[in-house]
Amino acid sequence: MKNAIVSGNRPGMNVIARMVANNRKAIVEVIAALFILLFLYTALNKTIDFRPTINVLKTNPAFANLAAEISWTIVTIEYITAVLLFLPQTKRSGLIVSALLMSAFTAYIIYMMVFVPNLPCSCGGVISELTWSQHLIFNVFFILLSLAGIRMHRKISASV
Amino acid sequence: MKKYFFSVLAVGIAISSVAFTTKLNQQWRFDGTTESHITDYTKYTLNGTPSGCSSLGNAPCVISVPDEVNTPAQLQNFLAGKSAAEIMDLSAQKRSVE
Numbered sequence: 445m446k447n448a449i450v451s452g453n454r455p456g457m458n459v460i461a462r463m464v465a466n467n468r469k470a471i472v473e474v475i476a477a478l479f480i481l482l483f484l485y486t487a488l489n490k491t492i493d494f495r496p497t498i499n500v501l502k503t504n505p506a507f508a509n510l511a512a513e514i515s516w517t518i519v520t521i522e523y524i525t526a527v528l529l530f531l532p533q534t535k536r537s538g539l540i541v542s543a544l545l546m547s548a549f550t551a552y553i554i555y556m557m558v559f560v561p562n563l564p565c566s567c568g569g570v571i572s573e574l575t576w577s578q579h580l581i582f583n584v585f586f587i588l589l590s591l592a593g594i595r596m597h598r599k600i601s602a603s604v
Numbered sequence: 605m606k607k608y609f610f611s612v613l614a615v616g617i618a619i620s621s622v623a624f625t626t627k628l629n630q631q632w633r634f635d636g637t638t639e640s641h642i643t644d645y646t647k648y649t650l651n652g653t654p655s656g657c658s659s660l661g662n663a664p665c666v667i668s669v670p671d672e673v674n675t676p677a678q679l680q681n682f683l684a685g686k687s688a689a690e691i692m693d694l695s696a697q698k699r700s701v702e
Contacts, residue, residue, distance in 0.1 A: 473607070473609075473610040473611070474610055476610070476611060477610035477611050477613060477614035478614070480611055480614040480615060480618070481614040481615075481617055481618050484614070484615060484618035484619070485618040485621055485622060488618065488619070488622040489622055492622070493629075495631055495651060496631070526615075529611065530608075530611045530615070532607055
């Protein structure tokens with residue numbers, strides 16, 4: 445397929461591929477910025493009001509005793525990840541941590557959807573308008589975005 | 605400065621969004637066992653951990669009320685005049701009672 449694109453057998457895709465190749469740096473910047481927005485927004489919301497997050501964790505016996513500690517740990521990691529994404533020197537690390545973090549959140553959502561019969565509400569929580577299924581799709585999208593960002597960053601580093 | 609443009613923009617949007625959209629709420633867990641308890645302020649526990657809740661049911665799970673409603677007396681005032689249906693709307697999830 446790559447040869448077909450380069451040889452011009454699929455002119456539409458050729459244009460897109462060339463656009464992506466010429467704007468890799470900008471695309472990586474935009475992806476990193478989206479993750480900064482996501483993590484900073486959720487971390488700030490949780491910092492202002494922890495109760496919804498702790499309430500959701502407490503409904504699961506596996507996390508009930510450490511609900512507060514887990515909440516603080518997640519918020520701290522989100523702030524650190526936002527900083528890693530902000531600094532050019534650590535952007536790649538930030539994208540990797542973003543992918544891992546989103547994967548962990550997605551695994552948690554899948555676990556809750558499969559094993560918890562009555563899903564708790566995240567009343568007042570961040571992005572609370574989303575259902576658990578919508579959250580799952582949202583997370584998978586961002587995982588794919590982070591992987592795309594990591595791949596593009598690697599190509600930028602290789603071409604320098 | 606150009607390389608920080610998108611990142612700084614994201615930080616600015618995040619802080620502005622939180623400043624303008626986040627409002628503190630109090631969470632009162634419904635502990636009643638019948639539908640008639642929905643309007644009874646004594647059947648609610650402040651910051652109670654929800655359990656047994658889902659998207660279906662005939663009673664509220666945890667109601668979100670303004671931040672200043674943090675005592676039973678204030679909850680009584682807040683719920684006064686509200687129907688069970690209006691109180692149900694304050695709860696994102698529901699539970700089933702008799």
